[in-house]
Amino acid sequence: MIAYALIFAFLCYGIGLLLTLWRIATGPDPADRILALDTMVINVIALLILYGMWQGTAVYFEASLLFAMVGFVSTVAYCRFILRGDIIE
Amino acid sequence: MLSEIFISALLVIGGVFGLVGSYGLVKLRDAMQRLHAPTKATTVGIGGILCASIAIAWLERGVASTHELLITLFLFVTAPVTANFIAKAYMHRNIEAASLPQTETSCGWAGYAPPPGENEPPSGDKSN
Numbered sequence: 678m679i680a681y682a683l684i685f686a687f688l689c690y691g692i693g694l695l696l697t698l699w700r701i702a703t704g705p706d707p708a709d710r711i712l713a714l715d716t717m718v719i720n721v722i723a724l725l726i727l728y729g730m731w732q733g734t735a736v737y738f739e740a741s742l743l744f745a746m747v748g749f750v751s752t753v754a755y756c757r758f759i760l761r762g763d764i765i766e
Numbered sequence: 767m768l769s770e771i772f773i774s775a776l777l778v779i780g781g782v783f784g785l786v787g788s789y790g791l792v793k794l795r796d797a798m799q800r801l802h803a804p805t806k807a808t809t810v811g812i813g814g815i816l817c818a819s820i821a822i823a824w825l826e827r828g829v830a831s832t833h834e835l836l837i838t839l840f841l842f843v844t845a846p847v848t849a850n851f852i853a854k855a856y857m858h859r860n861i862e863a864a865s866l867p868q869t870e871t872s873c874g875w876a877g878y879a880p881p882p883g884e885n886e887p888p889s890g891d892k893s894n
């Protein structure tokens with residue numbers, strides 16, 4: 678039963694990844710694209726954790742933690758660039 | 767059997783909320799409205815998946831693992847900062863300063879008026 682639930686969660690986050698990709702491609706404003714990129718990072722973190730559960734290892738937690746940190750820093754850097762025209766003043 | 771039902775319910779709840787968050791990103795009309803949807807995926811979606819991961823390690827394999835909580839904690843701390851930055855970036859590009867309501871304090875809106883204690887905006891600041 679856990680295997681079916683895992684497949685369901687994989688499907689949900691995979692479809693979510695495609696929806697965020699659509700928003701990145703068509704988003705009218707850069708703010709939409711940043712938000713979609715942030716959501717995409719969230720979806721990838723969830724997929725990594727699910728894959729780690731599928732494989733039964735804890736290796737992928739470090740990868741998902743790295744994804745969380747890099748996603749946060751890149752979102753803030755992109756927003757800073759739009760707000761100030763520079764990342765580190 | 768009961769632990770299997772519990773873990774499966776957590777996985778299904780997390781998956782549904784993650785899908786709802788990404789679907790709201792496509793469905794909602796305005797960028798400010800779209801800020802609302804992915805918070806569901808960040809909190810309940812990822813939270814459900816991570817709780818399921820903790821429960822699988824504990825109930826199925828007998829290992830008490832807590833480093834999933836690190837990811838949850840990090841996401842919970844960074845999500846408001848990210849949302850604030852995205853909202854400010856959207857306001858900077860799309861909303862005129864004249865259309866904003868008065869702050870009714872001595873200083874104006876952050877990002878539009880100079881911060882308190884400064885008379886002039888910094889040289890790199892674009893005025894709009």
